[in-house]
Amino acid sequence: MLNILLKGGDVLCADGQIRQTDIAVSGSVITQLGRIDEPAEQIIDCRDKLIIPGFVNTHTHAAMTLFRSYADDMMLMDWLQKKIWPAEENLTAEDIYWGTQLAIAEMLKTGTTCFADMYFFMPEVARAVAESGIRAVLARGMAGIAPTANQALAESENFYNEWHNAANGRITVMLGPHAPYTCPPDFIKKVTALATKLGAQIHIHLSETAGEVADCQKQYGKSPIALMNELGIFDHGALAAHCVHLSPEDIAIMKEKQVRVAHNPGSNMKLASGVAPVPDLLAAGICVSLGTDGAASNNNSDMLEELRLAALLHKVHRLDPLAIPAKTAVDMATVQGAAALGLDTITGKLATFYKADITIFDRQEPHWHPRHDSLSLLTYAASSRDVHTVIVDGNILLDNRRLTTIDEERLLAETDRRGMRLVNK
Amino acid sequence: MLNILLKGGDVLCADGQIRQTDIAVSGSVITQLGRIDEPAEQIIDCRDKLIIPGFVNTHTHAAMTLFRSYADDMMLMDWLQKKIWPAEENLTAEDIYWGTQLAIAEMLKTGTTCFADMYFFMPEVARAVAESGIRAVLARGMAGIAPTANQALAESENFYNEWHNAANGRITVMLGPHAPYTCPPDFIKKVTALATKLGAQIHIHLSETAGEVADCQKQYGKSPIALMNELGIFDHGALAAHCVHLSPEDIAIMKEKQVRVAHNPGSNMKLASGVAPVPDLLAAGICVSLGTDGAASNNNSDMLEELRLAALLHKVHRLDPLAIPAKTAVDMATVQGAAALGLDTITGKLATFYKADITIFDRQEPHWHPRHDSLSLLTYAASSRDVHTVIVDGNILLDNRRLTTIDEERLLAETDRRGMRLVNK
Structure with missing residues (x-):
């Protein structure tokens, strides 16, 4: 017997077309698309609903939800040095667990089924992922200039082996080397060796701000x-966040490797980092996906918002109303997201x-x-709050807008308390 | 006895501060803020809720909801000439009523209490406004180059006198002269005389696209x-939509007059019109409000989205993370909106x-x-779907997310049917 049968929905199929079809789920996978009349443990009436591959959020620092709305409308260095870094000093492993769970709750409620995270206390992040049922690609952030650099390398190795x-x-x-400037x-050589x-x-x-690119040019030529x-950092399969300030030579390297x-349009806009040359990257055949970045610089975990911002920002920046049309934006948020995480053989499309x-x-x-x-409606008009049901790995994690694996009331109480403690120490 | 008592909410007060206070409503007005223990016909428990002045949407073509998702990702002239104008030819008075009602339903559900509209068959728009209970500033759009130009003037006069x-x-x-290029x-002299x-x-x-400004320079110098x-168009009190392409001399004239x-950031982004010099306008002390523009070019009627786009777009465009901070964006969507419509002595703030x-x-x-x-949460993280209750002119029009004056089921059936008919003729 099938586990789940999605009956009668309009489905965004792997060929990019939307057509009415049923979807059968057994175990963790889609086993059939088409007209299906087999019995199933659970049948979801999807008439009048739109079914798409879950969103893939390819760059965030999930636990930074705890700093949501703590510091906004500031210069980047003021924001980091006076607000974020001192508050991050206070983070405990338990804080990371709860902050991550808050981001996961938001992501599931807004249709994201997979995310890529870079932060620290990563076993706590993995625990939140394991418990919630979401899919994730996790990296222990490593700053080579920090006194904890070698410890971070060791933790990364242990974390890889364990998780x-x-x-x-x-x-x-x-592996998550933070950035060339850290x-x-x-x-970096130790990282590539590992x-x-x-x-x-x-x-x-990589290349998030003009300042960091100029500094790198000055220091390394x-x-x-x-x-x-x-x-050699690109010889292992690399996911590069931001890529705002790129030369044609940079783009040629990225294509070759x-x-x-x-791409994080909301974060780049809010922090005034600049506009990434996404149309050029796409024209070069480079995989461009979408991320929310952390909630301290966004300030939510809503991938439909990023999808819409990607579709709108590049049109006005290039003065080209044909830049990033609806279908391209949806692809960036789904199938290209899976490809960016090296998961395109298992997720990112609705196929057998x-x-x-x-x-x-x-x-x-x-x-x-x-x-x-x-x-078009999804890209330019919908709300992420229209998300009704979310399935990950064959399990229903959002059922008619209710989280099935997360105790939301306790979660909000914990994160409110912890968020306040972190900034009032 | 009070009509409505809002009890215990966090209120965005007229001084820009958020503080916990009760609000009393009698008839169409706010009669008191503070600790209030009088009896009321209806008491709304607002603990843990955020209460703000309703959003004011200062530029739309409400009935264009009927063309939502019909034509996107196109060059402006292709979009107008091949899609929008032919479809608009098919619009009947009843279509305008229902299309407007659809926009009003969206606006009320997303927290907008007042809007400025420019379209045609305006008595039907007024009927939708009167029946729904929302507040509106209505203008019959007039194109001087159209064969109906003089009829539009006569209709405008009748409409003014009647409504x-x-x-x-x-x-x-x-009065709604469409634009200098039409x-x-x-x-225009006939309009100013009227x-x-x-x-x-x-x-x-005014000055929505670079092309129209160049043409005007060429034709009129x-x-x-x-x-x-x-x-003399500015001698009567003028609301100018878009104002994307402005010279310093233009800004000086606008300030003087x-x-x-x-400002319509979503529409300007989607149609690739350009980025309006909003920080310069604000620095000059010019009133800048926010509009959604019509749903064919947005594609929804969500003012929280415009507020957020305004806060994000100008930061990245100016490479200044301090451009349009949260409070400024909220003001543009509320108190500045009321001022833009000449209604700032009666709406746009929560005051006695x-x-x-x-x-x-x-x-x-x-x-x-x-x-x-x-x-910050409202500006950068919230969803317009968090809107719980909306009051206009002392009447509850959205009650715990349900429209009280609009039959939503019938509305959607009517607009689906009419939208399809309009494009399939």
Whole structure:
């Protein structure tokens, strides 16, 4: 017997077309699309609903939800030095668990089924992922200039060995050298040596601000992309967050080394980092996915908002209303997200034998009417609050807007208390 | 006895501070703020809720909801000539009523209590406004180059006489010359003569695209702003939509003539019109409000989205994270909106003897936690779907997320049917 049968929904199929079809789920995977009349343990009536692959959030620092709304509308260095870094000093392992769980609650309620995280106390992050049922790609953030640099390397290795492919394969682990400006070449070499030893991929911040690119040019005579390429960081499979300030040479390197980009339009706009050359990256055939970044710089974990910002920002920046059309934006948030995380053989599309990572939108609200084009409605009109049901790895984690694996009331009480403590020490 | 008592909410007060206070409503106005223990016909428990002045949407074409998702990701002239204008030819008076009602339903559900509209069949728009209970400033759009130009003038005069200050004062009427590129100087002179005769204010599109400004320079040797100033359009009180492409001289004229701006970031981004110099306008002391524009170019009627886009877009465009901070964005969406519509003595703030135009946000969802700063949360993290209750002119129009004056089921059936008919003729 099937575990779950999604009956009668409008489905965004792997060929990019939306058509009415049923979807069968057995165990963790989609076993059939088409007209299905087999019995199932659970049948979900999806008439009038839109079914898409779950959103993939390819760059965040989930536990930073605890700093949401603590410090906004500030210059980057003031924000980091006077507010965020001192508050982060107070974080405990338990804080990380609860802050991550808060981000996961938000993500599930807004249709995200997989996320890539870079932070610390990562076993606590993995515990939150394992318990909640979401899929995640986790990296222990490492700053080579910090006194804890070697400890971070050791923790990364232990974390990889303990958690890579854990939780029914829902968790994979990458190495997370924070950025070229916090990781000098000698440290990057240690990271690539560890990546080679483990067979691990890399998650890194690259070329987020003009200042960091200028500093890198001054110090090393080359761009962060060129420097990292020279140090071999792209030889292991690399996920590069931001990539705002790129030269044509940088883009050529990224294409050659198949660097996958996590574009964070909301964070780049709010922190005034600049506008990433996404149309150029896409034209070069580079994989561009979307991330929310941490909630201190966004300030939520809503991938539909990022999808919409990506579709809107590049149009006005290039003065081209055809830049990043609806379908491209949806792809960036789904199938390209899976590719960016090296998971495109198992998730990111609704197809047979893919993992059942599925988001179902209710289309009752006025903004879904009239319904000339559902992908346009999703991209330009919908609300992430229209998300009705979310399935990850074959399990229903959001059921008619209610979280099934997270005690939301306790979660909010814990995170309110911890958030206040962190900034009032 | 009081009509409505809002008890225990966190209120965005007229001084810009958020503090816990009760609000009393009698008839159409707020009669008291503070600790209130009088009896009331209806007491709303607002503990843990955020209460703000209702959003004021200062530029839309409400009935264009019927074309939502019909034509996107196109060049402006293709979009107008091949899609929107032919479909608009099919619009009937009844279509306008239902399309407007759809926009009003969206607006009320997302916290907007007042909007400024420019379209045609305006008595139908007024009927929708009167029946729904929302507040509106209505203008019959007039294109001087159209064969119906003189008819539009006559309709505008009749409409003004019939509806200005109607519906308990909820409806006011402006004159709506569409734009300099559709209204030659001779026609503009007729409009200003009518404005003088009626004492009516003006709602007009100005300097939305670079092309229209260049054409105006070529044809008249001056900018649209300078041309309209010369023709006296700013001498009656003017609401100017878009104002994307402005010279320092334009800004000086606007300041001198107290032109009020309706900034439409979502529409300007999606149509790739450009980025309005909002920080410069604000620095010059010009009133800048926010509008959604019509749903064919947005594609929804969500003012919280515009507020957020305004806060994000100008930061990245100016590379200044301090551009348009949260409080400024909220002001643009509320008190500046009222000022832009000439209604700032009656609405736009929560103060004694102001109209009870009030939006109440629920703060249960994870994205409202932890709660370091509620204005930041509203601006950067909240969803318009957190709107719980909306009061206009002392009447509860949205009650715990349910519309009280609009039959939503019938509305959606009507607009679906009409939307499909319009594009399939």
